[in-house]
Amino acid sequence: MMTGAIASTHHLATEAGADILRAGGNAFDAAVAAGLALQVVEPHLNGPGGDLPAILWKDGRATVLCAQGPAPAAATIDHYRAEGLTLIPGNGLLATVIPGAFDGWMLMLRDHGTMELAEIMAPAIRLAADGHPILDRAADAIAGLGAFFNEHWPSSAAVWMPGGRAPAKGGLFANPDLAATWRRIAASQGPTREARINAARDAFYRGFVAERIGAFMAEAPLMDESGRPHRGVLTADDMAGYRAHHEAPVTLEQDGWTIAKTGPWGQGPVLLQALAMLAGDDLAAMDPTGPDFAHLVVEALKLSMADREAYYADPDRVAVPMEALLSPAYAALRRAAIGGRADLTLRPGILPGHDAQVAQVRAMLDRLSLPEGAVYEPTMAHLSDAPRGDTVHLDVIDRWGNMVSATPSGGWLQSSPIVPGLGFCLNSRAQMFWLDRDAPCALAPGKRPRTTLSPSLAWHKDGRRISFGTPGGDQQDQWQLLFWLRHAHQGMDLQRAMDAPMFHITHMPSSFHPRTRAPGGVVAEESLPPATLTALEDRGHALTRAPAGSLGRLTAAARGAEGALTAAATTRTAHGRAIVID
Template sequence: MTEFTTRPEITGSFGVVASTHWIASAVGMRMLEIGGNAFDAAVATGFVLQVLEPHLNGPGGDMPALVYSKQKDRIEVICGQGPAPAGATIAHYKAEGIGMIPGDGLLATVIPGAFDGWMLMLRDYGRLSLREVLEPAIHYAEYGHPTLARVSATISGLAEFFRTEWPTSHETWLPGGQAPAAQSLFRNPVLAETWTRVLREAEAREGREAQIEAARDAFYRGFVAEAIDNYLRTAEVMDASGQRHKGVLSADDMANWRATVEAPLTYDYHGWTVAKTGPWGQGPVLLQSLAILKGMDVAAMDPCGPDFVHAVVEAMKLAFADREVYYGDPDFATVPLDVLLSDSYNAERRALIGSTAALDLNPGVVPGYEAQRDLTLRMLERVSGQGAVYEPTMAHLSEKKGDTVHIDVIDREGNMVSVTPSGGWLQSSPIIPGLGFCLNSRAQMFWLEEGLPTSLAPGKRPRTTLTPSLALRDGRPAMAFGTPGGDQQDQWQLPFFLRHVHHRENLQAAIDMPLFHTTHFPGSFHPRTREPGGVTIEANYPAAVLDDLRARGHRLTVTPEWSIGRLTAAERNADGLLRAAATPRLMQAYAVGR
């Protein structure tokens, strides 16, 4: 077990909050201090993160959450992932002259799901008022917050593009024509007014629940939806395709959608039960990776050694290959999860792991799905070139690292939240006039090829990469964890979880250990490329480990030390002791508690 960590593992008995920004974690803790529970804390933290990290998430984005309610005594999934609009058909997009949905602009927009997801969590699980959870976000939008260096760099890199192509974004992000300097106070008064108006309209009604419902109406059936609809009726903007396009989202799409609650998908592993979203997210990949690794002696491996890295990478290659063929919105496609998570199927998959790195994309064969597998492989053969994009990006305009945010909360009652908000980042599409925020680009997860689980269709949820985690230990709700990172999210969570389970590393130590991920499979983000055998790995690893992995055939890209992953985690012991930790990488994430 590691003796030294970059930070102490936070411990207490009252409550813990871990998020990807120190101010947001403090805001969440404030909600616990004034009598709120874990759900209230998560909602307030989420809204503040939209203000603090606008390059990573926003009000027009999405938010899947895993929640454990002590009162309900079960884990549930809140699906704040909006589906494709009614006008989002393959025929329409092809008529626009594109063969792949761009990673930005208006064609890439689906129904914004984050706001309704947060409101559902607040109404059905929380106990604080709408005002109490919104006021911190309004404060930082109105009075300012210290600009992160990465926010400053992102805006600076996009300044000319915003000026010439997205003038509403230029007005918001470069007030006075200048990008905000790192650590300078940045304000978004228009967003502050949007939330203030939502609150004003909500408080015209009597009662907590009625006010939350009024806020939902204001966003999806009121002035917010109206502003979005008015803008999209005429706006035609440049996107990554190199052409200008109009969007297809309408006020009717927004008015007819609600966030939902569903059962999680779970898998038992060495006394733990891990809960994830269904196959409309990538969460089952982590479960299948565990199913493959279950038959290997992971505990005997050095958690920072080459055998561990090789085994985890090869298991993930197989699980992610299956994701490409079989995953999609289960409301539109039958996903054979009973096979994909079965012992017999994964014994066959495990047998494919040899002493050297696999270079082929090798999805398994599920009876009855052979045609779907063949179609997917033919399509990937056409579109997958060299190089990889594993996070939402406008790399043709600006360097961009990271793609979302994450929150873990546990309160003294034992309520737990793990939520990964994303989308609606400032690079994704132009600011909607009068609202102070932009829309998402999640539709880029769809293919414009008929017959796939991930084929574009109205009402279908995109196969998101967002994948929060909750875990039970010996049947007792015990841990919330997750990370930003697009396709890397489960790739970083997996070694963290294995090191905690098998090597008894505490949360902070497991997070601090060097990280890696593979770029072997097609990325979920435009332009959907892959690097066969590719592994990105931190320079924290000794040279001997890197040399060993190269000798096995892994094609390494070695990044600077402390440059991969933004993991956070929170845990509750059987006696009620609470623990929390957050990555030191990027020097932003913090865990707080008492």
């Protein structure tokens, strides 16, 4: 019997999780070990102060683990407006919501794992204490921000630029402050395994970590990309009240498969809406790199992303008509709106009873006069010099058939100044709120931002199951849609489906400050056939050619109907890795 399979965006995290599987741990133990390791080895893409959505498979059912922190109690539109803002900055103290990732990992370990907290945290502690070869992009991010850190965020300069210099690419980089924080948490005491994990949660959210975060946020204001310093609004009391939780996924059944995504507090249902629109098309007969396929997918994504803007938000605070958005009748109406030419308008559908809401969102976007262009994460670093963060992803399956698809993000080194003594910074997820009450995703205390984070898990009636995902901000569900269509409908194996030429749209407003959009915009790898690229331009798409192998960082793990395990990690980077353990 195979012991397990794991894939992630960094080989050291994959190895950490694989070691746990080899030691007898289950998928949830391995996912937590790998997830904490990713916070250390990809600090420009995620960190302990970030957030975590995951989809878990256990006992024959899928569950979403939501560790997306909400806005603090003092995060009101009136306060941010009084600070002179019309958009929430993409970095700095005002961009922070309650960090959810740590509580999410601990909840997964407590409720579904089997191993001790100290065992699971050991790989991350070792990497932080002893050091790891720093990735080129992390080193570049630090070097690019060096002057800013020195002038405005000295606590970040102290951690990321030891000795006053940015780390050399590939050089050994250690974070002793983070290692000390993790050691203290890993030593949490209690009479049982569960009690020790709960004590660790308390140390982070109701103990020394929360106290230091609260004190730091109350200190002098610090500079952010608005060009003015601001003081944060997150408090220790906000931290104390936070708990990650489990909830039901949003699902779509199609061609024997059930595909599970998070609720509309993430953008995951975008993928399901696009699939529902394409249900009547003979996708298997289409050339996966041809112009007809590319045009159809692009136009379906435009419509589903437009609905994201008009409807998606925290469903605990806003009535999101998810059932109607995924209904066959609505999908057919939206599919009928796709023509032979590129559409250049943002066209959310109008569901009964939501006419005024859609009109308000359109009016809000008109008032803001969003700049044209596109904000790219490091995955598309060749297209932007902006110091943006991104995301990581991991997939795990164990010998018992348990599965995890997780897309941790936030708390990257570019997002916020280091909290002195802790070795990590906070997130910038609040930038995804609008400072306009007409928007479903308007800022409000206790409300989750509508994020781009989007793990995926699917199962077939014949017993096959697959976990997959990718970093990439607004591109996550776009690249995953291509992967899924190529794998499930066009017969490619995991590796071929993720390595095939990628494309995505920049037509909708970006989820990241400064919320730009490029009407009709399509970014496509030059590895697509020249005839396809030319045909897209001829059909009116505003095409940007990207270098081959520059879009997407997918990973996946799958279990066959008879129990055979496979895994794959993108070849677009040198450091992703998949391991299948016999």
